[in-house]
Amino acid sequence: MNVQNLNTVDPFADEGDPLSGNNDVGSQQNYIHIRIQQRNGRKTLTTLQGLPKEYDAKKLLKAFKKEFACNGTLVEDEEMGQVIQLQGDQRTKISTFLTDEGIPRATIKLHGF
């Protein structure tokens, strides 16, 4: 009988970097930040920041625009690098899209209300 509790686990062993997959990205903590900003009236703007380098932001933007039926643009920021801007509140849609494409959920940070 296999008793799981008696398995020996070294508590001091290196558990490894959970984000080791995309370690080469120089952005802050490798998180993908999805934020929302209010515009005038009930309009909003969604920004996606910190996309790993192996993804082509331009193609992703195109896919977003088609999938979410919204407009959007690619903004170059001197600190944050390339930032995808989309019209409207697309936060949950973006995060489900990205997780469906195989980006781990732990690396995606959803901000805003």
Add this chain to the structure above:
Amino acid sequence: MASEEPLFDPSLKKRSKKKQVAFSEDPLGADADPTTPAPPIDDTTANGDAVDLGPKTVHEQMKQNGVGAEEEVAEPKESKEEDDLKAMFGDLKKKKKKKEIPLDLGEDASGTSTPTTTAPAAAIPAGEDLDFSDLKKKKKSSKKKSAFDLEAFEKELNESKVKDSAAPDDDDEVVPDGEHLDDIDEAELGDDVFDRGEAPTGLDVGTEPWLGSDRDYTYPELLSRFYASLHASNPSLLTSSGKRYTIAPPSIHREGNKKSIFANISDICKRMHRQPEHVIQYLFAELGTTGSVDGSGRLVIRGRFQQKQIENVLRRYIVEYVTCKTCKSPDTLLTKENRIFFMACESCGSRRSVNAVKTGFQAQVGKRSRNRVG
């Protein structure tokens, strides 16, 4: 959205009033409810053994009596599952409902019928349930699992021996390992289980499917058995343990068309033991907006925000910067050393660094001409 706020506000007042009334009534009615929820807290800290039979049996009775109340209680339990602090604000509403019940009873029949008064008493601790309770439970279980597996196994063996002593036990080799534990366990767990006859969780401890047959029991079966006996011996684990961490809901008003006012931010910051500046910084970073503090200490936020939205952000703030990641206790201190924030827990003594609040990318909103210099 406008209809929500008036709904919420009066009830808030009601709640605070009721609480006061309840406390003033407490000396008058000897069996007033607010006193009763206290004892179960003590029991949980005990190391799992049956300390006090008195309150426990009462709890049991309450459980059985208050099955109707249990349906309401089920809601906080569900919310417990999803997120520790999610229920924090949501439960305020439910608590309000429950506070009303005991009050009416206290006024009408302060000492007439004990069963009716006990039922709401059962409801209160459940409503004020700390979400961390099940975390504690888990911790406890994981700690004791290795021991308990053996113990349950032991008990199994002994029971089977008692039932049919003639039946040969092929697993006798394992027995010597937990021999010393055996006596204690038989005393606390076995007796309790059989006295009660049933566990609060609804699992009958004595009627496991493998008892009759010769087959090996599976790990999930043992686990459910463990929980059943655990809850049977301390029912207070289910209903309440410790006090709930609650915060008054943020009161958000609209100023004009484009600004929201967060009126009770200083209260909330005090309650969380955090600097208002830090909270404000986080709020602005999360909401992607700006604002200022007005003369009376209220926060003016640019943009339209509803109470619910601010609540969500505050919840996340609490998860990230207030609750201890180790023991989930909310009494922590946030200190800044060498530009790094450290969170030190007051109850368990753990200390960890937390992320600084980062604003991130801010898109251009509004007129570009405003940003142009010169």
